[in-house]
Amino acid sequence: MFEWVHVETVNTPATAAQVWSVWADAENWPKWDDQLEWVKWQGPFEEGAIGTMKPADGPVVSFVLTEVEEFSHFIDRANLPLTTVDFIHRYEPTSDGGGRIVHSVEMRGFLAPLFGRVIGSKIKTHLRQAMEKLSLLAERQ
Template sequence: MTFEYELSVPTTASPADVWALWSDIGSWHAWDPAVERVAMEGHFAEGAAGTMSLVGGIEAPFVLEIVEPGARFLDRLTIGDLVIRIDHQVSATDGGAEVLVRTTVEGPGADDIGPMVTGDTPRALEALTGMAEKSS
């Protein structure tokens, strides 16, 4: 079973300002309401792994599967039999950037769990772009 979700939002921030927040795992809790804390071994690069502590006491191991500095990263979380991939992309536009987040949930119950996983995405992107705009 697979669930897919995608959301794209414009911002007046530059791609570099968005990337600065994405690549700083210590800031994730400040803009993503589902995240309490993130710990990662090594640098923000492909293959780096860590643990994400989510609201509700959920601990999820994650791996950065793709990292294209300044443009894109894809992280994979594993929670029991579920695999959650979140693809984050930012691209320049006239006067700012376009931020795209694409989430795929695979495994038993994905259609039921997916909406819960992605429910905070609009608020997370609003907070992320707001913080990025303030720093630009």
């Protein structure tokens, strides 16, 4: 199986609860990720919940929360042709009272190398900035 992986880490003074409140407000993800035009959501923020999102330069994508552990991490999964994309969002507390936001993007499947070049290149250029905006929003909670 082919795969493409990219990981970014940003230190934040925000607490796990502050970061979680921003993550769990899925319809407002475009406030911190300017590569999203909109996100629509069905139901509570829990494993199995389904949503759709519209990337700025792409088609509407359906996704599902495959794993959710409050104040710790969640994974949202989108299926592309012959490829699965997992967006893994994790908060790791640090000894100074803040933490680290770790965001991984993992593409697996036959077309992962192609999607890595096309979509992955965009992810690499904007992910850190999105995470920094997430951190600032969380601090204001």
